[in-house]
Amino acid sequence: MSLPLPRPLFRAVLSRSYGTVQGTPPAAASLASRIPPALQEATAATAPRTNWTRDEIKQIYESPLNQLTYAAAAVHRRFHDPSAIQMCTLMNIKTGGCSEDCSYCAQSSRHNTGLKATKMSPVDEVLEKARMAKKNGSTRFCMGAAWRDMRGRKTSLKNVKQMVSGIRDMGMEVCVTLGMIDQNQAKELKEAGLTAYNHNLDTSREFYPSIITTRSYDERLQTLSHVRDAGINVCSGGILGLGESDSDRVGLLYTVSNLPSHPESFPVNALVPIPGTPLGNRKMIPFDKILRTVATARIVMPATIVRLAAGRISMSEEQQIQCFMAGANAVFTGEKMLTTDCNGWDEDREMFEKWGFYPMKSFEREQTPDAPPAQPKVENVETAAAAQVAASA
Numbered sequence: 001m002s003l004p005l006p007r008p009l010f011r012a013v014l015s016r017s018y019g020t021v022q023g024t025p026p027a028a029a030s031l032a033s034r035i036p037p038a039l040q041e042a043t044a045a046t047a048p049r050t051n052w053t054r055d056e057i058k059q060i061y062e063s064p065l066n067q068l069t070y071a072a073a074a075v076h077r078r079f080h081d082p083s084a085i086q087m088c089t090l091m092n093i094k095t096g097g098c099s100e101d102c103s104y105c106a107q108s109s110r111h112n113t114g115l116k117a118t119k120m121s122p123v124d125e126v127l128e129k130a131r132m133a134k135k136n137g138s139t140r141f142c143m144g145a146a147w148r149d150m151r152g153r154k155t156s157l158k159n160v161k162q163m164v165s166g167i168r169d170m171g172m173e174v175c176v177t178l179g180m181i182d183q184n185q186a187k188e189l190k191e192a193g194l195t196a197y198n199h200n201l202d203t204s205r206e207f208y209p210s211i212i213t214t215r216s217y218d219e220r221l222q223t224l225s226h227v228r229d230a231g232i233n234v235c236s237g238g239i240l241g242l243g244e245s246d247s248d249r250v251g252l253l254y255t256v257s258n259l260p261s262h263p264e265s266f267p268v269n270a271l272v273p274i275p276g277t278p279l280g281n282r283k284m285i286p287f288d289k290i291l292r293t294v295a296t297a298r299i300v301m302p303a304t305i306v307r308l309a310a311g312r313i314s315m316s317e318e319q320q321i322q323c324f325m326a327g328a329n330a331v332f333t334g335e336k337m338l339t340t341d342c343n344g345w346d347e348d349r350e351m352f353e354k355w356g357f358y359p360m361k362s363f364e365r366e367q368t369p370d371a372p373p374a375q376p377k378v379e380n381v382e383t384a385a386a387a388q389v390a391a392s393a
């Protein structure tokens, strides 16, 4: 076990290393003095915490990007196997015709996107798709239905439960996203064997009404609470590039990292603009904002799975790798991701092999995010920094 360096020595080592690498002493303040206190504290953490202040998260999010991603990598190694990436496949089991007005969504009946609404897919067809996903290496199968909520959908719920238990019988993790659910529906899904329920908060509480008006932020939080109370893992994240500010991205992270327990999974989506939706003309969010969000999520929710979701297909291979190195450890892979294109299994397998990653096994991270980490990888960030200094000396 390596011992942490006392902070003054850590600062001295970092200052010396800068001098060594550049040949001249840094003109401005030392590197350590440019690392905000909140980032220094957060990177030394050995357990998740749910009492973040918004200012702490802002400090972390606004840190120099190279320091932020380096700190995130150190935290990632302490809480996860940094080479393991969860491979999930997401199938739309009921497309379009949704009554909600989410400004980014092709499936809202309020937007003219040309998407045809369908009935719910038959159970057998869904199980066949899950089998194919498993054969191709996915360990989690997620199913999405374009509904506001599950009120009055008894037959649909019965079918979804059959899908859930059928997929669990294949040894896969299973997740659904069906809109808002109540306590009883959550309980029924838990009894059917559901691993996780996805319900994204999308953005900050302040910016949310600019994107959706048909249901409130609090209604979303209530569904998350029903899911949590039923003992199902919460999967809840956001969409970047909706026109939100840095402060909104911080606000989203503030809300999720202060939930009673951290989500088991935090999807980071980049808006895929769909013609015909109110956000159809938006430009892709700059990559540095995605990377900042991934790294900050890793630091403030150290045991959570950080998932690269929609928009990954627009990233270069190198950008994806930067995200994995800064703490992302799950992807959606397969033929389609709901209504948008998705990176395929073969392409992902090749990329993983090339860069030294491998697929996470099923149920490898079944413990709740509040449980102590199974395999500490690095004692603390100062030790990691010292190791880096030694390597570059």
Ligand code: SF4
Binding pocket: 098, 099, 100, 101, 102, 105, 106, 107, 108, 145, 146, 147, 148, 179
């Ligand atoms: S609730 Fe879901 S399916 Fe319906 S419009 Fe919003 S994002 Fe789309």
